[in-house]
Amino acid sequence: MTKLKTQSLQKKGSDLAQSNRQLEILSNGIFKNGELPTFKDKISETSQFPLKAKKLEILQINVGYMCNQVCEHCHVDAGPDRKEIMTRETMRQCLEVIKNSGAHTLDLTGGAPEMNPDFRWFVEEAAKVGIKDFIVRSNLTIIRANKKYYDLPEFFKKHNIHVVSSMPHWTRGKTDKQRGDGVFDKSIKALQELNAVGYGMPDSNLRLDLVYNPSGAFLPGDQTSMEKDFKKALKEDFDIQFHNLFAITNLPIARFLDYLVASENYEDYMYALVEAYNPAAVANVMCTNTLSISWDGYLFDCDFNQMLELPVNSKAKHVSEFNEALLVGRNIVISQHCYGCTAGAGSSCQGVVA
């Protein structure tokens, strides 16, 4: 039976909607009683503590937590009931940062970023800056959600947007279980429409990448073989093409943490993450070259820390105070959720890192 959440944890008033409650779970239990080493202890074994930010390469901007979907494992706890939306004023401040920073990649995320009423304005303005790689994380179904979004593929094309979209599996059952009934069919349709305007075709410059994250309490398999399987199935079944697949590990925060705890998988999952710990991945975790900006303009080491409300360890805490020199070399704020970035080949918004 497909059981689906229709509300965010926040709307439901769930205990785990509170970031401090999540951080408590991540610090207590098996990590407190010494059964498993804390992330700090683990990276100290190879003298990698404190983790430090290097040169800023990627600016990830979360333009709001509103989403047309309520996926089971969303680390943002996004949904139609979330009202946090970036204002044009904050977007203007972000544009200043985009202009002045040395970042080569701009990565817009959400929720569904397209639902922000100023999304198109922001994309148009940001595209003028001429950033090398301009990513929009589109959940695909938004393209089919309402007439006003039908032209998104053309809009993306016009601004040479690099589209990165989630696809949990190449079968309907597994996709709908994680993302909601009907999501698979709509996603397939959206992918076909993106292909139709040139996205994802083998020789096309219009980049279309897919993100795979596991549908349950297990780690992602090898990225290269998953990509092969996805490509084969999507091509054979639906004549769909895309460029790369990013295999992303689910981090134990927000709705995924809620699921782990409720299904009594939390401890086993943390064991699996710690057992798969790969010191080689630590050097390249995404916080070392990324800065995450929240809908209200605050700065974080990554989107996960944003959700846990762990602000950057720097004097510059808000986009209005942005200062690249101050932020380079800052100590990254860590907790046990960071094990999600260092398991196996590592995991980031761009897939494996090691």
Next chain:
Amino acid sequence: MSKTYYDPADLRKFGKITEWSEELGNKFFEYYGKVFEEGALTAREKSLIALAVSHTEQCPYCIDAYTKDGLQRGITKEEMMEALHVGAAIKSGATLVHGVQMMNKVNKLDG
């Protein structure tokens, strides 16, 4: 002493068998790792074989491990169940083919 023979948490301790016989333990794990590498068969195919054999061997640790391994590789539950039926078919076939021995014996003793 634990009250059951099998404890899921023991699977995590599997590696510890090397502590009491390091050389043999290490050799086993090295061999095991090699077997599951991509070869003439894909790692995916090997995972499904392992899942079927886990069931015919009725090893709860292996069943847990290879169910999870299958999920990680994107193997669907339909594929997993089909693999099990292969194991079950061989098991039941192996039982029933001995029926010939029974028949031979009956024929010899009472034919």
